[in-house]
Amino acid sequence: MLNIVTCFKWVIDEAYIKVGASRELDLEWADYKLSDYDRNAIEEAMRIADIEGGTVTAVTVGSSDATKGIKDALSRGPEKAIFINDPAFTDLEPSQTASLLAEVIASRLQYDLIICGEGSSDLYAQQVGPRLAELLDIPCIAFVSKLDIKERQVIAERKMEDGIEVVTAPLPALVTVLPDINSPRIPGLKDTLGAAKKSVISIGKEELTGMAKPHLETTAIEAATMERHCIKFNPDAEGIKQFVDALLKEGVMG
Amino acid sequence: MDFKLTEEQELIRANMREFARQYVDPIAVEIDENSRYPAEVMAKLAEGDWMGMPYPQEYGGAGVDYVTYACVIEELSRSCAATGFTLSCHTGLASGPIYYFGTETQKQKYLAPLCKGQHIGAFALTEPGAGTDVGAGSTTAVLDGDEYVLNGTKTFTSNGPVADTFVIFAVTDKAAGTKGMSAFIVSKDTPGLKVGEHFMKMGIRASQTSEIILHDCRVPKENLLGKEGQGFRIAMQTLDNGRIGVAAQAVGIAQAALDESISYSKQRIQFGKPISKNQAIQWMLADMATDIAAARFLTYYAAYLKDQGQPYSKEASMAKLFAAEMASRHTSKAVQIHGGYGYVKGQKVERLMRDAKITEIYEGTSEAQRMVIAGSILR
Numbered sequence: 001m002l003n004i005v006t007c008f009k010w011v012i013d014e015a016y017i018k019v020g021a022s023r024e025l026d027l028e029w030a031d032y033k034l035s036d037y038d039r040n041a042i043e044e045a046m047r048i049a050d051i052e053g054g055t056v057t058a059v060t061v062g063s064s065d066a067t068k069g070i071k072d073a074l075s076r077g078p079e080k081a082i083f084i085n086d087p088a089f090t091d092l093e094p095s096q097t098a099s100l101l102a103e104v105i106a107s108r109l110q111y112d113l114i115i116c117g118e119g120s121s122d123l124y125a126q127q128v129g130p131r132l133a134e135l136l137d138i139p140c141i142a143f144v145s146k147l148d149i150k151e152r153q154v155i156a157e158r159k160m161e162d163g164i165e166v167v168t169a170p171l172p173a174l175v176t177v178l179p180d181i182n183s184p185r186i187p188g189l190k191d192t193l194g195a196a197k198k199s200v201i202s203i204g205k206e207e208l209t210g211m212a213k214p215h216l217e218t219t220a221i222e223a224a225t226m227e228r229h230c231i232k233f234n235p236d237a238e239g240i241k242q243f244v245d246a247l248l249k250e251g252v253m254g
Numbered sequence: 255m256d257f258k259l260t261e262e263q264e265l266i267r268a269n270m271r272e273f274a275r276q277y278v279d280p281i282a283v284e285i286d287e288n289s290r291y292p293a294e295v296m297a298k299l300a301e302g303d304w305m306g307m308p309y310p311q312e313y314g315g316a317g318v319d320y321v322t323y324a325c326v327i328e329e330l331s332r333s334c335a336a337t338g339f340t341l342s343c344h345t346g347l348a349s350g351p352i353y354y355f356g357t358e359t360q361k362q363k364y365l366a367p368l369c370k371g372q373h374i375g376a377f378a379l380t381e382p383g384a385g386t387d388v389g390a391g392s393t394t395a396v397l398d399g400d401e402y403v404l405n406g407t408k409t410f411t412s413n414g415p416v417a418d419t420f421v422i423f424a425v426t427d428k429a430a431g432t433k434g435m436s437a438f439i440v441s442k443d444t445p446g447l448k449v450g451e452h453f454m455k456m457g458i459r460a461s462q463t464s465e466i467i468l469h470d471c472r473v474p475k476e477n478l479l480g481k482e483g484q485g486f487r488i489a490m491q492t493l494d495n496g497r498i499g500v501a502a503q504a505v506g507i508a509q510a511a512l513d514e515s516i517s518y519s520k521q522r523i524q525f526g527k528p529i530s531k532n533q534a535i536q537w538m539l540a541d542m543a544t545d546i547a548a549a550r551f552l553t554y555y556a557a558y559l560k561d562q563g564q565p566y567s568k569e570a571s572m573a574k575l576f577a578a579e580m581a582s583r584h585t586s587k588a589v590q591i592h593g594g595y596g597y598v599k600g601q602k603v604e605r606l607m608r609d610a611k612i613t614e615i616y617e618g619t620s621e622a623q624r625m626v627i628a629g630s631i632l633r
Contacts, residue, residue, distance in 0.1 A: 033268075068261040075265065186273045188302030189316040189326075192265050 002054035002112045002149065002171075006045040006078065007101055007132070008038035010062055010069030011122040019223040032065070034072045037117025039184035040177050044147055045115045046077040047182060052149050055079050057109060061100050063090045074195035075187035081198065082108070086205035093214045094123075098131035103208055106136060108201075113154065114174040118143065129176035139169035145180040257551075259325070266318070267325040273302065274333035282334040285460035286605050291416050292337055292460055299341060300371020307345060309353050313361055314369035320557035324502040328550070331506030332513070335609035336460035338506055342499030343412045343461070344368065347617075348375025351421050351437060351492045355480040364419050364439050376417035378408035378466045379489050386622045388423075388489060389432040393468060395424035402426075402438060402478065404471040407450065412616070414464035415449050418442050421492075422468070423485050435485035439477045446471030457608030494567045496617045497574035498560065501553040504577035504613040505546060511581075511588035511606045512542045518592055535591060542584045549577035568630040575623035578613035585610040 013033040018026040034042075045056045058078040060066060062085065070081050084100050092100075105111060114136075116129035126142070133140030139154075145164070146157035154173045158165040159180065187195075205211070231246060233239040247253040259267065277298050285292050299305055307323045309315030323345070331338030349368045352360060352375075367373040384390040393406025404424050411420075420440045427434030440447060450465030480488055516539060519530035529535050552573035559566035585607040589596035596603045614620045 068265065071261055072265055075269075186276065186302065187265075187269050188304070189266060189269075189307060189318065190303040190311075192262055192269060193316060193318070195265075196262060 002049065002052050003110045004045045004049055004054055004056045005059055005105060005109055005111045005114045006038075006041050006056060007059050007114065007116045007128065008042060008069070008073050009035040009097075009117075009120045009122075009128075010060060010066040010072075011035045011120055014121065017223075023222040023225060025221055025223055032069065033121070034069055035117055035121040037119060037121070037177065037179055038073075039076065039117075040179050040181050041115045041117045042073060042076045042078065043182045043184040044177055045113075046185075048113065048115075048147065048149060049077075054112070057082060059101060059105065059109075060084065061089050061092065061097050063087050065090075070200055071192070071195045072187075074198045074200075075191040076185060077191075079198065081200045083200055083202045084208075085202050088205055088211070091218070092211075093216050094125045094127035095131055095215055096211050098128045098135060099212045100208065101128070101132050102135035104203055105132070108203075112152075112171045113149070114138075114172070115147075116174065116176045118176045118178050126176070129174060133174035136172075136174070139173040140176070141167055141169055141173065142176045144175045144177045147175060147177070147181065259321070263322050263325060266322055267329055269302075270304070270326045270329040271332075273298070273304075274330050278330065278333040278337055282337075282460075282602075283600055283605070285334070286336065287459075287599075289454060289459040289462075291462050292334075292340075293416075295337055296340065296371065296374070304341065305344065305371035306349060306365075306369025309349060309365065309369050313353070314366045319561040320498055321554050321561060324498055324553050324557045327499050327502040328506040328509070328553075331503040332510045334460065335503055335507050335606070335613075336458040338503045339458055339461050339500075339612075340413060342496070342503060343377065344375045346496040346499040347377035347492055348413070348417070348419065348421055350495050351377070351479060351488050352419075352439060354491065355437070355484070355488050356439070357476075359476070360439060360479070368419060373418035374413055374416050375419045375421070376411055376413035376466075377492065378411045378414070378420050378422040380408065380410045382407060382409050386619055389435070389486065391423060391425060391435065393422070393424040394428075395426050395436055395438065395473075397426075397475070398472075400475045401472040402475060404438065404440070404446070404468040404473055406468050408466040408468070410453065410463055410616075411466045412461055412463050414466050415452055415462040420447070420466065421479065422466070423489055424468075426482050426485075430483060432486040433483050435489070436482050437479040437485040437488045438473050439479055440471065440473050444471055444473060455612070457605070457610070457612050459608075493617055494570050495560070497570040497623075498553060498557050498566075500613050500617045501549065501556065501570070501573035501577040504574070504581035504610065505550050505553055507606050507610050507613070508542065508546045508549065508577070508581040508584050511585045511603060511610075512539065512546060514603050514606070515539060515542065515588045515591045518595075522593075529591070538587045538591060542587065545576075545580040545584060549573065549580050552576055568627055571618070571623040571626040571630075574613075574618065575620050575627070578610075579620060581610040581613055582607075 012030045016030045049056050056078040058073040059082045119126040130140050141156045143158045144156045145159040148155045152171045154169045233243045306315030327342050352365045368375045381391050395402040395404050422440050426436040448467040450467045453463045522529045556566050556569040556573045588603040
């Protein structure tokens with residue numbers, strides 16, 4: 001029997017972000033969604049719990065805008081959720097999110113395995129998982145594309161640039177998962193209706209020791225732009241030479 | 255007044271969108287081309303508890319309100335109107351009358367397998383000589399001992415070729431006119447029930463439509479739905495209910511036409527700029543978006559009234575009329591925006607234009623809706 005914790009983030013759905021004339025982001029019509037890789041994390045938690053037995057608790061940090069996210073997460077199988085909820089908990093940087101998660105998980109949950117998505121759909125800093133493991137002083141395995149539990153050991157395949165690395169770690173441990181690890185379920189109608197009846201424990205700022213100061217300051221957020229040029233080359237030897245020179249000049253080829 | 259869906263409704267809508275993207279989009283062109291019933295999608299819908307949406311959990315349904323139901327039908331139809339209609343026909347037309355008029359025994363025996371998606375349902379009302387003029391039906395049901403003997407031919411029966419359970423309307427007392435019509439629950443394996451000609455349709459081609467031929471089809475007396483003579487009322491109430499589904503289907507079709515048109519007009523370059531920069535295109539898109547919003551709110555309003563237990567017949571007709579006609583109009587505009595490419599098979603807007611037309615015809619033509627609306631306002 002394993003106590004599995006899975007962390008998730010309720011993020012702006014990038015499909016709804018509009019870019020203004022001066023590259024500012026227009027979030028007026030933005031809708032939110034469960035961060036993509038966190039769906040994989042929840043699915044993996046459910047898969048392991050199905051095989052090994054145990055309970056799955058979903059944990060998130062956010063403001064009360066995230067209540068829909070809690071229902072979304074619970075509709076994917078976890079038995080209960082912990083909502084670290086305060087108006088101040090928006091736009092946190094990863095170190096702050098990790099410290100809040102660590103305090104709550106360490107003080108209120110028994111855990112054998114913590115599963116996080118590799119990175120969030122919005123910032124993709126890939127920091128919350130490793131920082132959380134560090135604060136809890138447990139092993140962390142990142143870039144996981146396959147996960148098994150055997151005799152209280154995590155056996156994980158890590159997808160590296162030059163191949164697959166297989167590593168093991170004793171429980172308790174934290175893994176961050178890639179989207180290759182599984183296909184997240186699409187909650188059925190009764191899953192969504194049932195989610196509203198599951199237990200959600202809300203923890204406010206006043207119940208916590210305090211939030212660390214941010215290490216980073218966000219000065220501006222602008223849409224990335226991709227420079228495009230339209231240059232025509234003749235289909236002859238001279239044209240090809242000019243084409244190669246142009247690629248070299250742009251740094252596309254070196 | 256609150257125009258906002260609940261969090262559950264928004265999640266359910268998003269889940270159906272994802273379901274449709276994952277399971278329906280990849281096959282939509284093929285099932286249209288081959289007029290093939292998407293059995294694998296229907297099985298997935300059953301797995302996700304989408305087959306008995308508005309009916310109580312005690313019968314295997316999910317017990318959601320009709321606003322949620324409309325959202326789901328819209329999202330499914332946005333990917334494939336035929337699949338959306340197969341579901342709304344099963345849920346609204348076939349399961350509806352059993353839920354609203356069936357006995358407890360009938361509900362346990364017939365409604366529960368329908369809600370769980372173990373069975374597919376069909377509604378057999380239309381006859382070759384009785385379309386909008388429902389009362390002109392000539393299929394008869396004669397009581398003989400403990401059985402009714404049904405004879406006649408039903409036509410344009412949606413889900414007919416794939417249904418396990420039929421709700422069939424027949425005349426039990428010719429002299430009584432519309433008050434002489436009765437409804438029966440009939441299993442597909444009842445001797446004397448035969449699926450006749452399959453119709454090859456212009457649109458919603460993956461939805462299966464056929465004749466149902468009844469020849470000395472002996473139906474147990476206990477399968478009478480409601481009371482003898484109540485058939486016309488059952489049919490009319492079921493169609494009121496079904497119109498919310500067709501309106502939602504038409505909104506989904508039109509939304510898909512808008513989605514395609516926005517995407518195409520932004521990437522189609524003519525005269526050195528995307529055609530979306532042309533006011534002629536912008537106005538078409540603006541009109542589409544406006545009509546879709548209006549149709550969606552009419553549909554939700556009819557569904558809301560039904561959820562509140564208030565009369566909704568006029569509003570369901572208005573929603574169905576407006577949504578169907580705007581879907582036809584705007585799918586045609588979407589083809590126009592796509593130019594020659596829109597006229598080619600395999601392009602979604604071509605299918606949408608064919609699919610939209612039926613929404614002006616079935617479950618009461620636009621003319622029949624106007625009769626209902628006029629009858630209601632001239633009272």
